[in-house]
Amino acid sequence: MNFDALLAEQLEMVRSLKQRLSPSPNWRDRILSVLEGPWAPEKADLPDRTRALPGHEKGAFRVGARGYDAAVQRQTVKEAIGESERLWSLTPWTSVYEYEVPIAGLPKPLHGLTILHLSDIHFLKSSDRPWKEMSRVAEYLERGELQVDLIVLSGDVITKNPDDLCHNSLRQLRRLSAVCPQAFMVHGNHDYHGHVPAIISKHLEGVGFYDINNHHVRLTIDGAPLNIYGIDDAYFGRPESPSVIAPGETNIVLTHNLDAIREDFPQEVDLILSGHTHWGEVKFFDGSKAMKWWGYTDNINRHTKHWDMLTDRTRSYVHPGLARYYMPFKELRHPPGVAVHTLVSDERVLSNQ
Ligand SMILES: [Fe+2]
Ligand SMILES: [Fe+2]
Numbered sequence: 001m002n003f004d005a006l007l008a009e010q011l012e013m014v015r016s017l018k019q020r021l022s023p024s025p026n027w028r029d030r031i032l033s034v035l036e037g038p039w040a041p042e043k044a045d046l047p048d049r050t051r052a053l054p055g056h057e058k059g060a061f062r063v064g065a066r067g068y069d070a071a072v073q074r075q076t077v078k079e080a081i082g083e084s085e086r087l088w089s090l091t092p093w094t095s096v097y098e099y100e101v102p103i104a105g106l107p108k109p110l111h112g113l114t115i116l117h118l119s120d121i122h123f124l125k126s127s128d129r130p131w132k133e134m135s136r137v138a139e140y141l142e143r144g145e146l147q148v149d150l151i152v153l154s155g156d157v158i159t160k161n162p163d164d165l166c167h168n169s170l171r172q173l174r175r176l177s178a179v180c181p182q183a184f185m186v187h188g189n190h191d192y193h194g195h196v197p198a199i200i201s202k203h204l205e206g207v208g209f210y211d212i213n214n215h216h217v218r219l220t221i222d223g224a225p226l227n228i229y230g231i232d233d234a235y236f237g238r239p240e241s242p243s244v245i246a247p248g249e250t251n252i253v254l255t256h257n258l259d260a261i262r263e264d265f266p267q268e269v270d271l272i273l274s275g276h277t278h279w280g281e282v283k284f285f286d287g288s289k290a291m292k293w294w295g296y297t298d299n300i301n302r303h304t305k306h307w308d309m310l311t312d313r314t315r316s317y318v319h320p321g322l323a324r325y326y327m328p329f330k331e332l333r334h335p336p337g338v339a340v341h342t343l344v345s346d347e348r349v350l351s352n353q
Pocket of ligand 2: 156
């Protein structure tokens with residue numbers, strides 16, 4: 001890694017961002033004022049969210065609030081998943097984080113089900129780095145070095161506006177969905193920049209990533225049901241907790257920011273896949289002038305653990321993200337990357353301890 005060159009590049013990025021956004025003192029107010037402006041989302045061509053995928057049912061999402069008990073920690077299982085982590089470098093910039101994810105009562109057909117989890121790609125019109133990183137992920141799948149059954153994308157596809165989804169960016173996503181057609185996405189807070197998240201959805205559905213914001217899909221794998229629930233972004237979306245949940249089935253939630261998980265969240269969820277924090281990348285500036293200027297001091301969710309148990313049943317994961325902003329120091333400990341989750345039975349992991 002050419003550390004000095006990277007540092008200079010990122011400092012330049014900070015300078016240019018400051019220049020572009022000046023003199024507005026409040027980034028969040030800027031976004032909100034734009035959201036209410038003449039480019040409001042109702043003018044966008046909304047994607048058809050009721051379309052069913054072949055072999056899938058797309059169902060209603062919410063019928064009413066459910067109770068929520070206090071979080072219960074299961075230390076042994078938490079430790080087990082930490083031991084299963086395998087981290088290796090896909091490119092000089094991007095790593096692959098592999099995990100075995102224990103799920104109690106996992107039906108046999110779902111044992112070994114593998115999920116490629118993408119998050120915080122932050123495509124950027126002025127930079128070819130994000131799509132080149134994604135092209136390496138696509139090569140990795142095309143070469144069959146990893147076979148995945150599902151792809152999920154937990155938001156922040158873009159950085160500033162829909163123009164960030166250039167031809168090259170979309171082409172890489174298409175390459176991924178061509179290898180694995182079961183690909184689903186939800187919006188992140190950055191997908192509301194440019195105030196037209198529906199355009200992001202439309203572009204992504206065009207390359208095979210299905211928008212499941214506040215919807216769910218029910219897959220059946222060799223007779224075993226697997227439900228995936230998408231929850232909209234906590235900050236700029238309208239996150240809704242799923243309540244039409246089958247307690248005896250395997251239930252996965254996809255959301256950008258764990259702050260979308262509210263007190264009425266149902267307990268019958270096995271796994272929540274999220275992103276947004278970039279694993280503390282933005283914390284580097286926490287409290288500094290730059291952080292306050294950008295309004296980022298509160299733009300990080302309250303969850304700092306990569307893996308956690310939110311209830312006795314519900315395990316949560318926060319993705320490191322593929323993007324890198326600001327200073328590169330994060331990379332010394334937590335390189336950006338993609339995650340690969342392999343579902344295994346809870347009992348199998350515990351018996352290995
Ligand atoms: Fe992000
Ligand atoms: Fe985010």
